[in-house]
Amino acid sequence: MEAGIVGLPNVGKSTLFNALTSSVAAQSANYPFCTIEPNEGIVSVPDSRLSRITEFIVPQKIIPASLKLVDIAGIVKGASEGEGLGNKFLSHIRQVDAIMQVVRCFEDPDVTHVSGNVDPIADIDTIETELVLADMQTLENALPKAEKTARSGDKEAKLRVAAIQKCNAHLESEQPLRTLELPEAEAAAISSYGLMTAKPILYVANVDENDLAGEHELVQRVRGHAQKTGAKVACVCAKLEAEIAELDEEDRAEMLSDVGLEEPSLNIIARETYRTLGLQSYFTAGEKEVRAWPVPIGSTAPQAAGVIHSDFERGFIRAEIYNLDDLEQYKTEKEIRAAGKLRVEGKSYIMQDGDICHFLFNV
CATH class of the missing domain: 3.40.50.300 (P-loop containing nucleotide triphosphate hydrolases)
Structure with a gap:
């Protein structure tokens, strides 16, 4: 990112x-x-x-x-x-x-x-206005094609038309699109447009x-x-x-x-x-390296493993996780494990900022 x-x-x-x-x-x-x-x-x-x-x-x-x-x-x-x-x-x-x-x-x-x-708010408004106008132009250019496809019954095109109309109305009120909440499916339908606001x-x-x-x-x-x-x-x-x-x-x-x-x-x-950017870090720690890995907030354990290598995500079995407080209290991973503080997490686990991880996988 x-x-x-x-x-x-x-x-x-x-x-x-x-x-x-x-x-x-x-x-x-x-x-x-x-x-x-x-x-x-x-x-x-x-x-x-x-x-x-x-x-x-x-x-x-x-x-x-x-x-x-x-x-x-x-x-x-x-x-x-x-x-x-x-x-x-x-x-x-x-x-x-x-x-x-x-x-x-x-x-x-x-x-x-x-x-x-020097007027920082005027500067902000100048750029925001240009981005709003550019986004409106992008959406206006995309709407006819989306409407034509929607008339054939295409479900994604119907979502796209709905999203474009909502976005256009929001931009016409001189508001950036980051302040508009769209249903996830509608947001996905227009994600390829690269809307700047x-x-x-x-x-x-x-x-x-x-x-x-x-x-x-x-x-x-x-x-x-x-x-x-x-x-x-x-x-x-x-x-x-x-x-x-x-x-x-x-x-x-x-x-x-x-x-x-x-x-x-x-x-x-x-x-x-x-x-x-919506990122947080998890860590891997060993004699070779201690490393912080960026991962989008809300990522699952397999997705986080995939940041290291796609094979880790494809063959994900489980993650062994502890946190920094545990390390500072027990001093070693061996003692963390002995104290029952090493968590075993599966595919549905949502990564937390600061997790220290070992991933087990098999391809």
Whole structure:
């Protein structure tokens, strides 16, 4: 699964992307459309539970979960009608699973704002409007074919028509589709359309280095908007984080202490993006490696096993599971088993965040 970083030009998208992916590429110039093809990068998801596990199970290597980020060029008003290479940019957004929208919440006369003044809510509305218009166009183009097929009695086509009509009505009220609840069957019938306003979103407030906690009125306005639409907000000073990312570990710790941060804000961004994608982690732990595996929330044990290898899912027999509290109490898997705390779970088991697992399978 992957998340796309979007925003108006010059809000700090590429600076944030480069910092998140520890890119050594030069920072983008202060010009709109400096990123035309989307850059892609893999980001590790920091998880303190990994180091806690390795206090008791010492591995040869530690592997955190990771996610894929796509840096998508700045969107401008009129993108849904092709302005500013809009069609190309929108096609990139259709392909991702979640959206990270960077909104500028800092004043800087040296960094030009595309609309002339800093207003994060206006920026959010600009992009949301373009995505709403693009989704409406997608649905309007799809409706005639769906109606024609539905007239032949095709059940899935009838579901598709019903879903399109509901979605169009919702979009006409200027509401994103992520705030519309559709029956599961109807949602599945239109899932191939890549509707952009249906994707979960995380607002990333790019703040000034003197407002790392995001107390400025501009950030509060973003939080208010997010609360109304069921979205989350994370704060980051992309410029500062880019500087921190370039330091070695010792200097990084010193700089974090100097600015009053316990960890880089990028860690928080990575974890919030992970949650926005609807992911949670389970762990495998042994002498070879301790590893966090990403799995969609609500996945069954066989589905989780399939993340490791498709054979694990195909030949799934059972899972042996314990949790970190058990490990910290009993110190070894042997003692966990002796205490009766090692659970045996079957095919219907729903994975819980933080499960430590052994999968038994036979192909």
